[in-house]
Amino acid sequence: MSTSAFRLELHRATESDWPDIFVNDARAFLQPGPPPAAEQAKARAMFGDGDVVVVRDPGITTGQSLAGVAAFYRMRITVPGTPAPVARAAGLSWVSVAATHRRRGVLRAMMSDLFDQWEAENFPFAILTATEATIYERFGFGPACLADKYTITLDKAHLRAEQDSSGAATVTFAAAADVMKILPALHDRWTSTRPGAVHRDEPHWRTLVRGYDAESAPHRSAGHYLLHRDGYAHYRTIDEPENTENSGAYAARAEVDEFFATTDEAHRELWRVLLNLDLVTTVSVDVPTDDPLPLAVTDMRSVDVTGRDDKLWLRILDVPAALTMRGYRGDLDVVIDVEDRSRDRGGTFRLQVSDGVAQVSASSAEPVVRLDISVLASLYLGAFTPSMTAAAGRLWTAGPDITAALDRAWATDRAPFAGTYF
Numbered sequence: 001m002s003t004s005a006f007r008l009e010l011h012r013a014t015e016s017d018w019p020d021i022f023v024n025d026a027r028a029f030l031q032p033g034p035p036p037a038a039e040q041a042k043a044r045a046m047f048g049d050g051d052v053v054v055v056r057d058p059g060i061t062t063g064q065s066l067a068g069v070a071a072f073y074r075m076r077i078t079v080p081g082t083p084a085p086v087a088r089a090a091g092l093s094w095v096s097v098a099a100t101h102r103r104r105g106v107l108r109a110m111m112s113d114l115f116d117q118w119e120a121e122n123f124p125f126a127i128l129t130a131t132e133a134t135i136y137e138r139f140g141f142g143p144a145c146l147a148d149k150y151t152i153t154l155d156k157a158h159l160r161a162e163q164d165s166s167g168a169a170t171v172t173f174a175a176a177a178d179v180m181k182i183l184p185a186l187h188d189r190w191t192s193t194r195p196g197a198v199h200r201d202e203p204h205w206r207t208l209v210r211g212y213d214a215e216s217a218p219h220r221s222a223g224h225y226l227l228h229r230d231g232y233a234h235y236r237t238i239d240e241p242e243n244t245e246n247s248g249a250y251a252a253r254a255e256v257d258e259f260f261a262t263t264d265e266a267h268r269e270l271w272r273v274l275l276n277l278d279l280v281t282t283v284s285v286d287v288p289t290d291d292p293l294p295l296a297v298t299d300m301r302s303v304d305v306t307g308r309d310d311k312l313w314l315r316i317l318d319v320p321a322a323l324t325m326r327g328y329r330g331d332l333d334v335v336i337d338v339e340d341r342s343r344d345r346g347g348t349f350r351l352q353v354s355d356g357v358a359q360v361s362a363s364s365a366e367p368v369v370r371l372d373i374s375v376l377a378s379l380y381l382g383a384f385t386p387s388m389t390a391a392a393g394r395l396w397t398a399g400p401d402i403t404a405a406l407d408r409a410w411a412t413d414r415a416p417f418a419g420t421y422f
């Protein structure tokens with residue numbers, strides 16, 4: 001390896017970069033190795049031309065010169081409002097820097113290049129799912145959708161609502177052939193019920209389903225799709241021998257990796273099946289922070305909240321567009337100062353809301369609200385309230401009445417939930 005001073009060479013990925021990209025990606029994300037050729041072709045096809053940036057180290061003449069990669073999907077998310085507005089979002093993903101080139105500004109250089117593109121293309125938002133919670137705030141991203149993890153003890157978990165006396169099954173196991181015919185439309189319906197919902201296009205669906213089909217590990221079952229006319233769930237069971245060693249009895253657990261219900265009835269009936277899985281002791285699932293299951297069972301301690309994670313990070317690229325497109329639940333007339341040290345997309349804005357509709361204009365008046373653009377992202381979809389954020393010292397307002405007015409106006413009908421990892 002050359003020992004000459006480190007220089008970055010950054011460009012958009014071309015044909016010859018892809019083999020190294022797959023090697024780098026697999027190594028950074030602790031995969032056994034690059035995927036087979038057919039999978040590589042499908043993964044590449046999910047990116048637009050020019051949407052993948054790579055950095056090479058021209059000082060390296062032997063060995064791999066690829067120092068970093070970052071890419072984005074062209075995505076859509078639901079934002080708060082009725083009917084729910086849908087916005088374009090650049091979905092940052094595949095970010096990795098070679099272990100040999102860490103902390104030399106490779107990520108920063110790639111981010112700067114991608115921001116230039118997103119701003120030129122007028123994306124109002126960028127979104128990502130983060131490996132670590134400490135990386136992206138410096139680039140103006142804030143955690144914007146949370147998920148609670150439930151671990152449910154089945155022998156204690158019984159629904160209060162009786163089963164329909166007719167005994168007719170409202171939930172069925174989907175046949176493999178139905179998955180791509182039925183689930184995308186159901187998921188689409190679900191996206192209009194939740195702020196933060198990440199929409200899926202057909203290539204994403206195919207990748208997801210292929211991934212579920214291919215995923216196999218000792219003691220893990222194949223995935224099962226439960227289908228209701230207004231929702232679905234996907235789960236698998238894990239039957240590890242050590243769980244049965246002592247008692248000799250089955251002590252398997254189930255992991256639910258998709259649960260999308262567009263009605264209360266679908267939520268209840270899908271859970272009726274999942275809470276009655278024989279030979280299974282616990283079920284784990286990620287849910288929105290306002291999920292009603294603990295209230296729907298006779299013993300609320302059967303539903304243990306075992307974690308809370310930041311699932312989706314949001315970056316507001318166009319503050320006036322973002323503030324104008326979402327709906328509000330209270331009137332407001334405030335001057336807000338938004339600080340954006342990384343991209344200078346902030347400024348001082350007058351936000352006037354009347355009957356749920358916002359008007360935003362640049363202002364030279366004295367601000368009564370000050371916050372960082374990453375904090376605005378955390379408030380935007382409703383994951384955190386202004387009063388909570390002010391209590392943490394992350395939001396300044398000129399007085400409690402203004403904080404309370406922000407709480408009322410920015411409240412959302414439902415807690416945000418992204419539902420898709422990318």
Ligand SMILES: CC(=O)SCCNC(=O)CCNC(=O)[C@H](O)C(C)(C)COP(=O)(O)OP(=O)(O)OC[C@H]1O[C@@H](n2cnc3c(N)ncnc32)[C@H](O)[C@@H]1OP(=O)(O)O
Pocket residue numbers: 028029092093094095096097098101102103104105106107108109128129130131132134135138
């Ligand atoms: C959306 C996604 O794809 S999330 C996936 C992110 N990728 C991974 O987690 C894979 C493994 N990790 C990596 O590949 C790398 O460590 C990366 C991409 C996280 C960082 O790459 P680097 O090139 O080392 O970062 P770079 O040198 O540009 O640092 C930029 C800034 O981020 C900071 N930073 C970098 N990594 C981290 C981290 N893991 N935690 C906290 N801060 C970090 C640096 O200190 C630097 O701060 P400053 O410039 O504000 O002082």
